Amino acid sequence: MPTALQTMLRKSTRDDDKPLNILTFPTHERYETGLAKTGHNFYGWQGPNIKTWNPRYAPIPENYDILDGRLLDGQFPLWLDIDLVLSQNKFGQYEIANKVARQLQCPLITLEHTLPTPDLNRSIKAYLTAMKGDLDVFISEYSIEQWGWEKDNPDVEVVHHGIDTVLFSPSDIIDDREDLVCSVVNDWMNRDWCCGFKIWQDATGWPNSDLPLNVWGDTDGLSKSAPSVEALAKEYQRSKIFLNTSLISPVPTVLLEAMSSGCAVVSTDTCMIPEFIKHGENGFLGKTSEELRGYVDLLRRDDSLRKKMGMAARETIVNNFSLDKFVNKWNEVFRKAL
16 A cells, blocks of 8 residues: 555645546446546455446446455555545445545545435434545435535535436437336345335336336346446337336436436435426426326326426436536545545
8 A cells, every 4th residue: 555655745746637546435336437537547445345346337437447355455556646535435435445545644535325224323323424534525415414414514515416418318219219117226125215116016016017117227036237338228218207216315326317318207206306306397206106106107198298208307417417517526526625
């Protein structure tokens, strides 16, 4: 591992135009694909309870290297000087990230993708909330409040998701969509508490559904992952409707991808979702399985309404969740941390 002296010397001679070296942990492949577009060099720490990169969800970017966890602390190349450490999970990543950042005397950024679970007791939540970096990033304003932080804290930043609106776009043949109701979730049955499998099951009638379901994600007994991100994009393109039943995900990436692809969306009315889906304008929101099913049936009956909703959904993503905004905001965060 580089020494603190090496890191400080690099800081003193750093060329602001050169890419930074950022230590992080493989967490969400498509999110980190967007991070890599900032142009910096990312190094994915490996070790116990740390996942590796799954290329089925996205190919590894050229500027993202997965380190060799078998080498433990020796997994850093000898020539590597780290400018920043980015922790993306309080469970397993933070302690390592904090330790390395202190050893190297470089800034620590924490990124929180999730919300505290409903059964989290107050003392554990307070313990997790205390896991702070020099700069703390959330994916939504809603997330800040749920973790008990203050929005006006100068060390807190919000970076909304960035969607590749070229990859996730409507087909060139606008009307070439099948009568399919698409959903995308990994390990859905075991993650019912946060992803709403039971609500989806009640709304669709699965396994004896009368709806033309198009389900993707690694869930035993239900569905498999798309073989590539490009293949998943095509599934969005050919589906008329996207049904999201998440319960405590602040901003489901797959929902944004489906909207960017021009699907008409029906979603649970939770977390930050009502902030960007306006009911009856660019999608439909429901609180019960009966309401969700009713909106799915309405869109299947009214093709004109379905197309209107799909175009409005696409416009929402282009205007508010572009990849350019995401990249620019992360570069601002990196500069601020330094």
